[in-house]
Amino acid sequence: MIETWRWFGPLDDVTLPEIAQTGASGIVTALHDIPYGAVWPREAIAVRKAEIAAAPGNLHWAVVESLPVHEDIKRGEGDLSGLFARYRQSMANLAAEGIEVVCYNFMPLLDWTRTRLDAPLPAGGHALRFSSVEMAFFEVHMLGRDGAEADYPRDVLHAAASLDRTADEAERDRLLTAIMAGLPGAYARYDVAGLREALQPWAGFGADDLRATFRRFLDEVTPAAEELGLRLCVHPDDPPRPLLGLPRIVSNQDDIATALDMADSRANGLTLCAGSLGANPANDVPAIARRFAGRIHFAHLRNVAKEPDGSFQEAAHLEGDTDMPALIAALLDEEARRTAEGRADAQIPFRPDHGQALLSDLGRKTHPGYPLIGRMRGLAELRGVIAGLSYGGT
Structure with a gap:
């Protein structure tokens, strides 16, 4: 090889x-x-x-x-x-x-797509992570995507709702940055409003x-x-x-x-x-x-x-x-x-x-x-x- x-x-x-x-x-x-x-x-x-x-x-x-x-x-x-x-x-x-x-x-x-770029490891260091709860929180509560709730099980949605009550602006910004890291191209990234607009052509x-x-x-x-x-x-x-x-x-x-x-x-x-x-x-x-x-x-x-x-x-x-x-x-x-x-x-x-x-x-x-x-x-x-x-x- x-x-x-x-x-x-x-x-x-x-x-x-x-x-x-x-x-x-x-x-x-x-x-x-x-x-x-x-x-x-x-x-x-x-x-x-x-x-x-x-x-x-x-x-x-x-x-x-x-x-x-x-x-x-x-x-x-x-x-x-x-x-x-x-x-x-x-x-x-x-x-x-x-x-x-x-x-x-x-x-x-x-x-x-990942929701965390620096998830801590037990012995030190960090790794990429995808959290279904964080993704559901982003889609349902930050992005407000129609129909997002149907894509997640009830326990994940419940945990996402709890996260919505506790997450501060810094945590929301960190999550958006992690998800935007997966965008292709050079260095263009979206805010929440920009992502909603970018998703519009894909509706249906x-x-x-x-x-x-x-x-x-x-x-x-x-x-x-x-x-x-x-x-x-x-x-x-x-x-x-x-x-x-x-x-x-x-x-x-x-x-x-x-x-x-x-x-x-x-x-x-x-x-x-x-x-x-x-x-x-x-x-x-x-x-x-x-x-x-x-x-x-x-x-x-x-x-x-x-x-x-x-x-x-x-x-x-x-x-x-x-x-x-x-x-x-x-x-x-x-x-x-x-x-x-x-x-x-x-x-x-x-x-x-x-x-x-x-x-x-x-x-x-x-x-x-x-x-x-x-x-x-x-x-x-x-x-x-x-x-x-x-x-x-x-």
């Missing part, structure tokens, strides 16, 4: 020389400064690729995460021919620079509608990906459930099967995110990996600890609810199968996804969930599992 590391570009507080010291060789990044819907120029791709190659440690740009899908494409709104053409041109420019794996997601509005838009626009997206880009030798890989929903009245369509194995069947091509693949899928109690992540192994082009390896009310917290990589050795064994078996076929893409790139903020991570202004020490611990643990499973064959 190819060890990779997510880097948010020159503005990332974690530097390329630091990443080189973790032992990872592949960089997972994107041109985060380019607006959604615009072409990624080949020249800009080449500059970023050269910047990575010039760093110590023989680093290379291994995976694009993400080549974002414009919200108008997700809504199927207006004349989309220009947006699709520019997306295909960006793909062509990436392929021309030798980059073959492109991760993206099809989640409306928010890329991911359901899961079947989103599946229809996703199918259209795949029809538009998959043939080009095949010609270019690109492997597109959709990222699962995070968390894998509807939020804010927005539909989610890549949350479980049935969703994944539907998405992959929409374009039965190796160019239409999956980013196997153990943490996103692992937050759904119905998902057996190692079993999902084995079922869709042939279409997995990229893996995010992380773990979460789930709670009965739907809450979850980022766990250490070998802790939490997902059997990480069993998942890695499934990926190694797939690599062996590809190697036996003589495939050039036999090795699956993976990255230690997220990480608990530990030791000198505390106080650094890294992207939420992407500290240096916590991810390096995760990479070391995952590396050990891979070595152990590979000894003498899997």
Whole structure:
């Protein structure tokens, strides 16, 4: 397996020389400064690729995460021919620079959602957390979304009402900031009124509608990906459930099967995110990996600890609810199968996804969930599992 590391570009507080010291060789990044819907120029791709190659440690740009899908494409709104053409041109420019794996997601509005960015850990440090009670409090009492009560069980709504009576302005501001951290793009964020306005175009838009626009997206880009030798890989929903009245369509194995069947091509693949899928109690992540192994082009390896009310917290990589050795064994078996076929893409790139903020991570202004020490611990643990499973064959 190819060890990779997510880097948010020159503005990332974690530097390329630091990443080189973790032992990872592949960089997972994107041109985060380019607006959604615009072409990624080949020249800009080449500059970023050269910047990575010039760093110590023989680093290379291994995976694009993400080549974002414009919200108008997700809504199927207006004349989309220009947006699709520019997306295909960006793909062509990436392929021309030798980059073959492109991760993206099809989640409306928010890329991911947490309600706390610094949940304390028993031994010190902190982690990302999603609290169903805090999310219900936000949707029902702060946002005032019509119909939100129907999305939560009675005990969660009762606890959310209690929180509404006790939360001060500082706590409300902290919660809004945490939820807004999952917005895609550069640094634009909403206040409560702005979020209400941003949600308006999605009113009445359901899961079947989103599946229809996703199918259209795949029809538009998959043939080009095949010609270019690109492997597109959709990222699962995070968390894998509807939020804010927005539909989610890549949350479980049935969703994944539907998405992959929409374009039965190796160019239409999956980013196997153990943490996103692992937050759904119905998902057996190692079993999902084995079922869709042939279409997995990229893996995010992380773990979460789930709670009965739907809450979850980022766990250490070998802790939490997902059997990480069993998942890695499934990926190694797939690599062996590809190697036996003589495939050039036999090795699956993976990255230690997220990480608990530990030791000198505390106080650094890294992207939420992407500290240096916590991810390096995760990479070391995952590396050990891979070595152990590979000894003498899997």
